[in-house]
Amino acid sequence: MSKTIMEHSEASEVFNRDEPYVDWHDETLWFVRQKRDKSSKLLPEWEELRETASQIKNYVLSELDELLVQFEQKAKENGVHVHWAANAAEHNEIVLNLLKQHGITAMVKSKSMLTEECHMNEFLSKNGIDVIDTDLGERIVQLRKEPPSHIVLPAIHLKKKDIGDLFHEHLGTEAGATDPQYLAEAARQHLRDKFMTRRAALTGVNFAVADTGAFVVATNEGNADMGAHLADIHIASMGFEKIIPKQEHLGVFLRLLARSATGQPVTAYNSHFKKPREGQEMHIIIVDNGRTTQLGRADFRNSLKCIRCGACMNTCPVYRRSGGHSYHNAVAGPIGSILAPNLDMTKYADLPFASTLCGSCSNVCPVKIDIHDQLYKWRQVLAKGGHVPQTKGIGIRAMSMVLSQPRFYQWSGRLGRSVMRTVPFMVNNSLNPWYKQRDMPEPPKESFRDWYVRNRKE
Amino acid sequence: MQTREEMLRKIRLNKPERTSLPANIRFDSQYEDTESKFVETLTAIYTEVVIVKNWEELAVKAGELYEGVVNKATTIPELNNWADFSLNVADPHELEMIEILILKAEFGVAENGAVWISDNYLPHRVLPFITQNLALAIPRSAIVNNMHDAYERLTDTTGWGCFIAGPSKTADIEQSLVVGAHGARSMVIFLVEEA
Known part of the structure; x- marks a missing residue:
């Protein structure tokens, strides 16, 4: 991330200096939220679907160990290698070693928030591995040397002109060009070349299915599949909460995911990987990185139910007016604000306060995470632990006196x-x-x- | 191995009390006419649906739709005369030249326009993604209501499969939709009556 980390309120202040820009950002995300509303209302059973998804995820948390063991066994039977990583460093080492074993120095990657969380690109690059992000939005922010500002829409904070200038510099497009069709075409050509020449591909995992050992990766661009099916080695990284018990449960989650995220009925590509293709190696890395700790916090464990749709960000009045980068964490917005303090209470103490507690996030969450309640509860935990700045303490004490x-x-x-x-x-x-x-x-x-x-x- | 045991130990220690799975995971939003819903959904996601009587008629239609195009490939034997690009290659990278590809697929889903295709239908997994333009052919009778029905129908035990809904797309540049991100730039679904 940036050299010196600004607290959310400071960063938002910078973000808010340009009023027309903030208005545009606000409206753009609200438009996505409206698409979600329209799309969800087309399903009369929407609320039942949310409740069902929530119950399945509750079950997952209560049976995590058994489901993971079952998944591992099935995946191994399918010819897939399974690795376990306790933290970011172990995850990154596993990836590096796999690449080294194959003498590979360049890799394509499709969207994986987990690798952002693990700061994998930075680590691999220091070790001589060139990682190319292939999701268009992710490639854009990678070329700008900044992290994604949104988990589903990584470059949502940028205007066409910013991207035009960026592509002019890096991809040789015409100066001043801002036509999205033209710019996307340039990126397609640029990234096709990468797909054709890279021998390793890393993807994220949307769902890992315990009873079949398969994992599902959803994209709209087709970049996960382009990478994985052309590479000699496919590495899939997953946070262990991505597990679901049965294949039929995908029916529930795939109906919810894209509608919640962008308002589409389903993503364009929903790829079910079970066995490597002939001559290919497939690896899955199951990552903890603080998740077992979060599982042990009764008030906060529900955050592990998240399916990373981003609906809570699009609806959040604070996110829309402060931008993803002000959260200084891989996952921004309301869900990021309840996940991050688990990783580091001092560093992320500001985030649970970046909310009006209006509850809109909880209302749109497809797996019914009590996000705004958790934001409120984190405030208590952080204040008790002495992680809240003095000034806030004085204010709260004065208020309590009054x-x-x-x-x-x-x-x-x-x-x-x-x-x-x-x-x-x-x-x-x-x-x-x-x-x-x-x-x-x-x-x-x-x-x-x-x-x-x-x-x-x- | 040590990491694995340690992670599992911590999970056992920290996980909540066991809850049960919901008994019902199916919902019955049924469409009176799955085919018209399927067509409606696909039209909204930039996909043309063409109904043909049989494979021979499909070959004729394909000739019309993709007139003048070179590097045409297919997995459908009845279309062998139409195609001019062989899928019989050892290295999937060689498939990059394909301009239009017509593939047999298994079934469609009315609610979201997705079509299931898998190893059963493909000599190379990368085919539906690497081609510039894609067409999938399914039996006209093979359209299910929603994703619950889809997974009930899915008995596929192959190593890889995908629900594909429309052409490749992105909205990463200021939320402007661009069709043809990395995968197919256009998509046609053929519904074959006598398949």
């Missing part, structure tokens, strides 16, 4: 209202964090309490 003394509360409310009316500059200034990027509301003439007391008397 709120616990009714008479003082009434007096300060009256004082606040009169200050906002008579001397508005006292609050409408840059010292008040609530004034940043927004106007203070018109203060009401009286509080609800005053109104209630008056009307009760009458």
Whole structure:
């Protein structure tokens, strides 16, 4: 990531300097959310599907060990090599060693948030391996030397012009070109060449099926398949929570995934890999990297049910107006904010506070994760653990003092209202964090309490 | 091996109490006419559907649709005269030249326009992706309602298979849809009556 990590609030402040840009970002993601709504409403059983998916995932968490062992056995019977990695470093070593064994120095990769989480590209590049991201959005951010800003739409923070300039520099497209068709075609030609010449391909895993040993990879571009079917060696990396019990459960999840993500009825390619093709080697790496710890936290383990659709990001008023990079974590948005503190409470203490707790994320989640409740609970855990900055602590203590003394509360409310009316500059200034990027509301003439007391008397 | 044991040990220690799987995982949003729903869905995802009586008629249609195109390949014996590119290659990289490919596939799904194809139908797995343009032919009677029905029907035990819905696409440049990302630039589905 960046050299010095800015907290979410600081990074959002930078993001919000360009108002038309923020409006555009906000509207673009809201449009995706609306597509999701339209698409989900076409299925009368949508809510039952969500409930079913949630129950299947609950079962998965409760039987994880057995399902993983069953999956491993089936996969081995299918001729697939299975590796286990306790953390990012072990995962990255396994990949490097496999490539070394085959004397391979260049690899194509399709979308895998897990490898982002493990900072695999950086590690491999330091060890002399050239990794090319093949999803168009991921290739764009890779050329810009920045991480994806969204798990499904990696380059959603960029405008056509940014991509035009980038491709002009790296792919030799015409200067000033911004036509998406033309730019995508240039990327197609550029990446075809990579597909044709790379001997190793790494893909993520959307679902791993315990009863068949197969894993499913979904893409719209076809890049996972182009890579995997041409390479001598296919490596698939999965967080262990990707396991589902039976093939028929895919029926539930594939109906939910794309509709939740982009509003499509299903992704263009839903590839079921079971056995390597003749002469090919297939490897699966099952990764922990903090997941067993999260599993042990009763309040937060549900976050492991996530199927990475991104719906919670598209709907989140904070994400839409602060951008994915301000979360300084591989997975941004509401779900990222409940996953990240598990990895490092100090580094990610700011994220559970990057929310209004409006609950929209929980309402759209296809596997019914209680995201906003978890954001709230993380705040308690982080404050108790001393991970919350002093200033926030002072503010919260002051608020608790006011709120616990009714008479003082009434007096300060009256004082606040009169200050906002008579001397508005006292609050409408840059010292008040609530004034940043927004106007203070018109203060009401009286509080609800005053109104209630008056009307009760009458 | 040590890592594996340690991961499993931690999972056993930390996992929640056992819950049960939902008894019902099927839902009955049925379509009165699966074929018209299938066509409607595919049209929305940039795919043309062509109904033909038999393989011979398919060959005629293919001649019309792809007139003047070179590097045409197929897995359908009745189309051998139409094709000019042999799939009998050892190295799948050689398939890069294919301009249009017509493949037999197994069945379609009305609700999302996906078609199942697998090792059973393919000499090379990369074929449906590497070709510039793709057409899949399924029996006209082989259209199921939704993904639940699809998996019930799926008894495929081959090593690889895929539900393909429409041509390859991307919206990664400012959410503008571009058809033809890495895979097929266009897609046609043939429904064959006497297949």
